Amino acid sequence: MGTEIERKFLVEGTPWAQGSGVRYSQGYLNRDKERVVRVRVAGEEAFLTIKGVSRGASRAEFEYPIPKGDAEQLLKLSDGPVIEKNRYVIPHEGSHWEVDEFLGDNAGLVVAEIELRTEDQPFSRPPWLGREVTHDSRYFNSSLATHPYSKWREPHSGRP
Amino acid sequence: MGTEIERKFLVEGTPWAQGSGVRYSQGYLNRDKERVVRVRVAGEEAFLTIKGVSRGASRAEFEYPIPKGDAEQLLKLSDGPVIEKNRYVIPHEGSHWEVDEFLGDNAGLVVAEIELRTEDQPFSRPPWLGREVTHDSRYFNSSLATHPYSKWREPHSGRP
Numbered sequence: 001m002g003t004e005i006e007r008k009f010l011v012e013g014t015p016w017a018q019g020s021g022v023r024y025s026q027g028y029l030n031r032d033k034e035r036v037v038r039v040r041v042a043g044e045e046a047f048l049t050i051k052g053v054s055r056g057a058s059r060a061e062f063e064y065p066i067p068k069g070d071a072e073q074l075l076k077l078s079d080g081p082v083i084e085k086n087r088y089v090i091p092h093e094g095s096h097w098e099v100d101e102f103l104g105d106n107a108g109l110v111v112a113e114i115e116l117r118t119e120d121q122p123f124s125r126p127p128w129l130g131r132e133v134t135h136d137s138r139y140f141n142s143s144l145a146t147h148p149y150s151k152w153r154e155p156h157s158g159r160p
Numbered sequence: 161m162g163t164e165i166e167r168k169f170l171v172e173g174t175p176w177a178q179g180s181g182v183r184y185s186q187g188y189l190n191r192d193k194e195r196v197v198r199v200r201v202a203g204e205e206a207f208l209t210i211k212g213v214s215r216g217a218s219r220a221e222f223e224y225p226i227p228k229g230d231a232e233q234l235l236k237l238s239d240g241p242v243i244e245k246n247r248y249v250i251p252h253e254g255s256h257w258e259v260d261e262f263l264g265d266n267a268g269l270v271v272a273e274i275e276l277r278t279e280d281q282p283f284s285r286p287p288w289l290g291r292e293v294t295h296d297s298r299y300f301n302s303s304l305a306t307h308p309y310s311k312w313r314e315p316h317s318g319r320p
Contacts, residue, residue: 029197029210030190035237037189037197048208048224050189052237060237062230064208070222077195077212077220 005119006059008139010130011099011110021086021101027078031142038142039074042087046071080146081105093124105148111139165279166219168299170290171259171270181246181261187238191302198302199234202247206231240306241265253284265308271299 022043029037036051046068052060066074075082084103089096095114102109111133114123133139138147182203189197196211206228212220226234235242244263249256255274262269271293274283293299298307 029195032239035189035239048210050208050234050237060233062226062234064224064226066222066224073220074210074222077210079192079195 005116006113006134007116007132008111008113008134009132011112011128012130013128014101014110015090015126015128016088016099016101021088024085024087024100025075025082026141027075027082028080028142028145029074029078031079031146033142036142039071039078041068041071041075044068048074081148083141083145090126092126095123097126102144102149105150106144107150109139109144109149165276165281166273166294167276167292168271168273168294169292171272171288172290173288174261174270175250175286175288176248176259176261181248184245184247184260185235185242186301187235187242188240188302188305189234189238191239191306193302196302199231199238201228201231201235204228208234241308243301243305250286252286255283257286262304262309265310266304267310269299269304269309 024040024042026038026040029039034053036049038047038049038051040047040049046066047063048066048071049061049063051062081104083106085106086101086103088099088101090099090112091097097112097114099110099112102111112126112129116123137143138152184200184202186198186200189199194213196209198207198209198211200207200209206226207223208226208231209221209223211222241264243266245266246261246263248259248261250259250272251257257272257274259270259272262271272286272289276283297303298312
Protein backbone atom coordinates (compact mmCIF):
# COMPACT_ATOMS: atom_id res chain seq x y z
CA MET A 1 0.00 0.00 0.00
CA GLY A 2 1.09 3.55 -0.71
CA THR A 3 -0.36 7.00 -0.56
CA GLU A 4 -0.36 8.82 -3.84
CA ILE A 5 0.14 12.61 -3.91
CA GLU A 6 -0.23 13.95 -7.43
CA ARG A 7 -0.89 17.28 -9.07
CA LYS A 8 -2.34 17.42 -12.56
CA PHE A 9 -2.09 20.16 -15.20
CA LEU A 10 -3.15 20.78 -18.76
CA VAL A 11 -0.34 20.82 -21.33
CA GLU A 12 0.22 23.40 -24.05
CA GLY A 13 1.77 21.98 -27.20
CA THR A 14 3.41 18.57 -27.59
CA PRO A 15 6.54 18.57 -25.41
CA TRP A 16 7.49 14.95 -26.10
CA ALA A 17 10.12 13.43 -28.39
CA GLN A 18 8.69 11.52 -31.34
CA GLY A 19 8.22 7.80 -30.67
CA SER A 20 9.03 8.08 -26.95
CA GLY A 21 5.57 7.12 -25.67
CA VAL A 22 4.15 3.92 -24.24
CA ARG A 23 0.64 2.88 -25.26
CA TYR A 24 -1.78 2.59 -22.33
CA SER A 25 -5.19 0.90 -22.44
CA GLN A 26 -7.22 1.10 -19.27
CA GLY A 27 -10.67 0.27 -18.04
CA TYR A 28 -12.53 0.14 -14.74
CA LEU A 29 -14.04 -2.74 -12.75
CA ASN A 30 -15.42 -0.09 -10.40
CA ARG A 31 -15.70 3.68 -10.84
CA ASP A 32 -17.02 4.52 -7.34
CA LYS A 33 -14.58 7.06 -5.96
CA GLU A 34 -14.51 5.19 -2.62
CA ARG A 35 -13.13 2.08 -4.35
CA VAL A 36 -11.84 2.62 -7.89
CA VAL A 37 -10.63 -0.67 -9.45
CA ARG A 38 -8.55 -0.09 -12.57
CA VAL A 39 -7.12 -2.53 -15.14
CA ARG A 40 -4.22 -1.10 -17.14
CA VAL A 41 -2.11 -2.44 -19.97
CA ALA A 42 1.08 -0.32 -20.21
CA GLY A 43 3.17 -1.43 -23.19
CA GLU A 44 4.14 -5.04 -22.39
CA GLU A 45 3.19 -4.77 -18.71
CA ALA A 46 -0.18 -4.82 -16.99
CA PHE A 47 -1.51 -3.85 -13.57
CA LEU A 48 -4.55 -4.11 -11.36
CA THR A 49 -4.92 -1.00 -9.17
CA ILE A 50 -7.29 -0.11 -6.34
CA LYS A 51 -7.67 3.47 -5.14
CA GLY A 52 -9.54 4.72 -2.11
CA VAL A 53 -11.17 8.08 -1.69
CA SER A 54 -9.12 11.24 -2.22
CA ARG A 55 -8.22 13.42 0.74
CA GLY A 56 -6.88 16.64 -0.75
CA ALA A 57 -4.28 15.50 -3.33
CA SER A 58 -3.57 12.26 -1.34
CA ARG A 59 -5.17 8.91 -2.11
CA ALA A 60 -4.66 5.35 -0.79
CA GLU A 61 -3.42 3.20 -3.67
CA PHE A 62 -2.67 -0.50 -4.08
CA GLU A 63 -1.11 -1.75 -7.32
CA TYR A 64 -0.39 -5.32 -8.42
CA PRO A 65 1.34 -6.50 -11.62
CA ILE A 66 -0.74 -9.09 -13.50
CA PRO A 67 -0.18 -11.04 -16.75
CA LYS A 68 -0.92 -8.93 -19.84
CA GLY A 69 -3.20 -11.71 -21.17
CA ASP A 70 -5.28 -11.53 -17.98
CA ALA A 71 -5.54 -7.75 -18.28
CA GLU A 72 -6.80 -8.00 -21.86
CA GLN A 73 -9.54 -10.37 -20.66
CA LEU A 74 -10.33 -8.14 -17.67
CA LEU A 75 -10.69 -5.08 -19.93
CA LYS A 76 -13.58 -6.94 -21.58
CA LEU A 77 -15.29 -7.17 -18.16
CA SER A 78 -14.83 -3.46 -17.52
CA ASP A 79 -17.62 -0.99 -16.97
CA GLY A 80 -17.82 1.36 -19.97
CA PRO A 81 -15.35 2.19 -22.75
CA VAL A 82 -11.62 1.53 -22.49
CA ILE A 83 -9.38 4.62 -22.40
CA GLU A 84 -6.51 4.70 -24.87
CA LYS A 85 -3.56 7.08 -24.49
CA ASN A 86 0.16 7.46 -25.06
CA ARG A 87 2.23 8.17 -21.98
CA TYR A 88 5.49 10.09 -22.11
CA VAL A 89 7.88 10.62 -19.20
CA ILE A 90 9.47 14.06 -19.51
CA PRO A 91 12.26 15.15 -17.15
CA HIS A 92 12.39 18.79 -16.09
CA GLU A 93 14.87 20.16 -13.54
CA GLY A 94 15.07 17.01 -11.44
CA SER A 95 11.37 16.09 -11.67
CA HIS A 96 9.76 13.52 -13.93
CA TRP A 97 6.45 14.53 -15.49
CA GLU A 98 4.06 11.92 -16.77
CA VAL A 99 2.38 13.38 -19.83
CA ASP A 100 -0.71 11.63 -21.23
CA GLU A 101 -1.79 12.24 -24.83
CA PHE A 102 -5.34 10.90 -24.99
CA LEU A 103 -6.63 9.12 -28.10
CA GLY A 104 -10.04 8.10 -29.45
CA ASP A 105 -12.97 9.97 -27.92
CA ASN A 106 -10.56 11.96 -25.73
CA ALA A 107 -8.24 13.05 -28.58
CA GLY A 108 -7.06 16.64 -28.15
CA LEU A 109 -6.66 16.32 -24.40
CA VAL A 110 -3.10 16.32 -23.01
CA VAL A 111 -2.42 16.36 -19.27
CA ALA A 112 0.75 16.21 -17.17
CA GLU A 113 1.09 14.80 -13.67
CA ILE A 114 3.80 15.12 -11.08
CA GLU A 115 4.10 12.89 -8.02
CA LEU A 116 5.07 14.68 -4.83
CA ARG A 117 6.16 13.61 -1.35
CA THR A 118 4.00 16.22 0.34
CA GLU A 119 1.07 18.25 -0.91
CA ASP A 120 2.95 21.56 -0.65
CA GLN A 121 6.30 20.37 -2.04
CA PRO A 122 7.70 23.06 -4.38
CA PHE A 123 8.58 22.14 -7.98
CA SER A 124 9.79 23.86 -11.11
CA ARG A 125 7.10 24.54 -13.74
CA PRO A 126 8.08 23.52 -17.28
CA PRO A 127 7.33 26.16 -19.97
CA TRP A 128 4.62 23.94 -21.54
CA LEU A 129 2.66 23.59 -18.28
CA GLY A 130 -0.89 24.99 -18.37
CA ARG A 131 -3.70 25.37 -15.87
CA GLU A 132 -3.90 23.05 -12.84
CA VAL A 133 -6.82 20.56 -12.91
CA THR A 134 -5.94 18.34 -9.90
CA HIS A 135 -9.35 18.78 -8.31
CA ASP A 136 -11.48 18.91 -11.48
CA SER A 137 -13.22 15.54 -11.57
CA ARG A 138 -13.91 15.83 -15.33
CA TYR A 139 -10.23 15.08 -15.88
CA PHE A 140 -10.25 11.90 -13.79
CA ASN A 141 -9.51 8.96 -16.08
CA SER A 142 -12.45 7.13 -14.48
CA SER A 143 -14.68 10.00 -15.68
CA LEU A 144 -13.09 10.43 -19.14
CA ALA A 145 -14.11 6.88 -20.11
CA THR A 146 -17.83 7.67 -19.83
CA HIS A 147 -17.71 11.46 -20.37
CA PRO A 148 -15.02 11.84 -23.04
CA TYR A 149 -13.36 15.15 -23.84
CA SER A 150 -14.91 15.27 -27.34
CA LYS A 151 -18.39 15.47 -25.76
CA TRP A 152 -17.67 18.38 -23.40
CA ARG A 153 -19.60 21.55 -24.24
CA GLU A 154 -16.90 23.97 -23.14
CA PRO A 155 -13.74 21.87 -23.33
CA HIS A 156 -11.39 24.70 -22.41
CA SER A 157 -13.34 26.14 -19.51
CA GLY A 158 -12.59 24.92 -16.04
CA ARG A 159 -14.09 25.06 -12.60
CA PRO A 160 -12.68 27.88 -10.47
CA MET B 161 -7.32 -16.82 -15.92
CA GLY B 162 -9.40 -19.89 -15.29
CA THR B 163 -12.98 -20.96 -15.65
CA GLU B 164 -14.60 -22.04 -12.43
CA ILE B 165 -17.19 -24.84 -12.48
CA GLU B 166 -18.68 -25.29 -9.04
CA ARG B 167 -21.79 -26.86 -7.56
CA LYS B 168 -23.05 -25.72 -4.17
CA PHE B 169 -25.18 -27.60 -1.61
CA LEU B 170 -26.55 -27.07 1.85
CA VAL B 171 -24.96 -29.18 4.60
CA GLU B 172 -26.79 -31.19 7.26
CA GLY B 173 -24.90 -31.40 10.55
CA THR B 174 -21.27 -30.50 11.15
CA PRO B 175 -19.15 -32.96 9.18
CA TRP B 176 -15.78 -31.39 10.02
CA ALA B 177 -13.12 -32.37 12.52
CA GLN B 178 -12.76 -29.99 15.46
CA GLY B 179 -10.17 -27.28 14.90
CA SER B 180 -9.60 -28.17 11.23
CA GLY B 181 -10.95 -24.94 9.76
CA VAL B 182 -9.28 -21.83 8.33
CA ARG B 183 -10.75 -18.43 9.15
CA TYR B 184 -11.85 -16.45 6.10
CA SER B 185 -12.73 -12.75 6.03
CA GLN B 186 -13.96 -11.39 2.74
CA GLY B 187 -15.43 -8.24 1.33
CA TYR B 188 -16.28 -6.81 -2.08
CA LEU B 189 -14.90 -3.88 -4.07
CA ASN B 190 -17.68 -4.55 -6.58
CA ARG B 191 -20.78 -6.73 -6.26
CA ASP B 192 -22.05 -6.35 -9.86
CA LYS B 193 -22.40 -9.89 -11.16
CA GLU B 194 -20.69 -8.86 -14.43
CA ARG B 195 -17.53 -7.91 -12.52
CA VAL B 196 -17.34 -9.12 -8.93
CA VAL B 197 -14.14 -7.92 -7.21
CA ARG B 198 -13.47 -9.81 -3.97
CA VAL B 199 -10.85 -9.28 -1.26
CA ARG B 200 -10.24 -12.37 0.88
CA VAL B 201 -8.04 -13.08 3.88
CA ALA B 202 -7.69 -16.87 4.25
CA GLY B 203 -5.69 -17.70 7.38
CA GLU B 204 -2.24 -16.19 6.76
CA GLU B 205 -2.82 -15.71 3.01
CA ALA B 206 -4.81 -13.13 1.09
CA PHE B 207 -6.19 -12.83 -2.43
CA LEU B 208 -7.77 -10.38 -4.82
CA THR B 209 -10.25 -12.14 -7.12
CA ILE B 210 -12.27 -10.95 -10.11
CA LYS B 211 -15.17 -12.96 -11.44
CA GLY B 212 -17.14 -12.38 -14.62
CA VAL B 213 -20.74 -13.29 -15.23
CA SER B 214 -21.91 -16.88 -14.66
CA ARG B 215 -22.83 -19.05 -17.64
CA GLY B 216 -24.56 -22.11 -16.17
CA ALA B 217 -22.20 -23.29 -13.38
CA SER B 218 -19.13 -21.84 -15.21
CA ARG B 219 -17.62 -18.45 -14.46
CA ALA B 220 -14.47 -16.62 -15.63
CA GLU B 221 -12.22 -16.13 -12.62
CA PHE B 222 -8.90 -14.35 -12.06
CA GLU B 223 -7.17 -14.64 -8.70
CA TYR B 224 -4.02 -12.91 -7.44
CA PRO B 225 -2.23 -13.40 -4.11
CA ILE B 226 -1.64 -10.09 -2.29
CA PRO B 227 0.01 -9.20 1.04
CA LYS B 228 -2.29 -9.88 4.02
CA GLY B 229 -1.69 -6.33 5.29
CA ASP B 230 -2.91 -4.91 1.96
CA ALA B 231 -6.02 -7.11 2.13
CA GLU B 232 -6.85 -5.87 5.63
CA GLN B 233 -6.68 -2.28 4.33
CA LEU B 234 -8.71 -3.16 1.22
CA LEU B 235 -11.44 -4.77 3.37
CA LYS B 236 -11.93 -1.30 4.89
CA LEU B 237 -12.62 0.07 1.39
CA SER B 238 -15.14 -2.66 0.66
CA ASP B 239 -18.79 -2.08 -0.13
CA GLY B 240 -20.92 -3.35 2.77
CA PRO B 241 -20.17 -5.71 5.67
CA VAL B 242 -17.29 -8.19 5.66
CA ILE B 243 -18.26 -11.88 5.61
CA GLU B 244 -16.65 -14.09 8.26
CA LYS B 245 -16.61 -17.88 7.99
CA ASN B 246 -14.58 -20.99 8.78
CA ARG B 247 -13.63 -23.13 5.81
CA TYR B 248 -13.07 -26.87 6.11
CA VAL B 249 -11.76 -29.12 3.34
CA ILE B 250 -13.43 -32.51 3.63
CA PRO B 251 -12.35 -35.43 1.42
CA HIS B 252 -15.00 -37.88 0.24
CA GLU B 253 -14.33 -40.74 -2.19
CA GLY B 254 -11.63 -38.96 -4.17
CA SER B 255 -13.28 -35.50 -4.16
CA HIS B 256 -12.46 -32.55 -1.91
CA TRP B 257 -15.43 -30.62 -0.60
CA GLU B 258 -15.02 -27.05 0.61
CA VAL B 259 -17.41 -26.61 3.51
CA ASP B 260 -18.10 -23.07 4.76
CA GLU B 261 -19.47 -22.50 8.27
CA PHE B 262 -20.71 -18.93 8.25
CA LEU B 263 -20.34 -16.72 11.34
CA GLY B 264 -21.81 -13.41 12.51
CA ASP B 265 -25.02 -12.37 10.73
CA ASN B 266 -24.88 -15.55 8.64
CA ALA B 267 -24.44 -17.96 11.59
CA GLY B 268 -26.44 -21.16 11.12
CA LEU B 269 -25.69 -21.38 7.40
CA VAL B 270 -23.35 -24.15 6.25
CA VAL B 271 -22.70 -24.80 2.55
CA ALA B 272 -20.47 -27.22 0.66
CA GLU B 273 -18.92 -26.68 -2.76
CA ILE B 274 -17.27 -29.06 -5.18
CA GLU B 275 -15.16 -27.95 -8.14
CA LEU B 276 -15.72 -29.92 -11.33
CA ARG B 277 -13.98 -30.16 -14.70
CA THR B 278 -17.26 -30.22 -16.61
CA GLU B 279 -20.77 -29.21 -15.58
CA ASP B 280 -22.12 -32.76 -15.83
CA GLN B 281 -19.16 -34.55 -14.23
CA PRO B 282 -20.52 -37.29 -11.88
CA PHE B 283 -19.46 -37.26 -8.21
CA SER B 284 -20.26 -39.22 -5.05
CA ARG B 285 -22.66 -37.51 -2.62
CA PRO B 286 -21.47 -37.51 1.00
CA PRO B 287 -24.16 -38.53 3.54
CA TRP B 288 -24.25 -35.00 5.02
CA LEU B 289 -25.02 -33.34 1.66
CA GLY B 290 -28.35 -31.50 1.49
CA ARG B 291 -30.26 -29.63 -1.20
CA GLU B 292 -28.39 -28.08 -4.17
CA VAL B 293 -28.31 -24.25 -4.21
CA THR B 294 -25.85 -23.62 -7.08
CA HIS B 295 -28.23 -21.29 -8.88
CA ASP B 296 -29.91 -19.67 -5.86
CA SER B 297 -28.42 -16.17 -5.77
CA ARG B 298 -29.32 -15.71 -2.08
CA TYR B 299 -26.44 -18.07 -1.27
CA PHE B 300 -23.85 -16.10 -3.27
CA ASN B 301 -21.28 -14.73 -0.83
CA SER B 302 -21.62 -11.34 -2.55
CA SER B 303 -25.31 -11.41 -1.60
CA LEU B 304 -24.86 -12.81 1.94
CA ALA B 305 -22.84 -9.74 2.95
CA THR B 306 -25.78 -7.39 2.42
CA HIS B 307 -28.66 -9.87 2.85
CA PRO B 308 -27.43 -12.10 5.67
CA TYR B 309 -28.99 -15.48 6.46
CA SER B 310 -30.29 -14.26 9.85
CA LYS B 311 -32.53 -11.72 8.05
CA TRP B 312 -34.17 -14.18 5.66
CA ARG B 313 -37.88 -14.68 6.29
CA GLU B 314 -37.95 -18.34 5.29
CA PRO B 315 -34.35 -19.40 5.71
CA HIS B 316 -35.00 -23.07 4.87
CA SER B 317 -37.18 -22.58 1.82
CA GLY B 318 -35.58 -22.49 -1.58
CA ARG B 319 -36.48 -21.35 -5.05
CA PRO B 320 -37.81 -24.16 -7.23
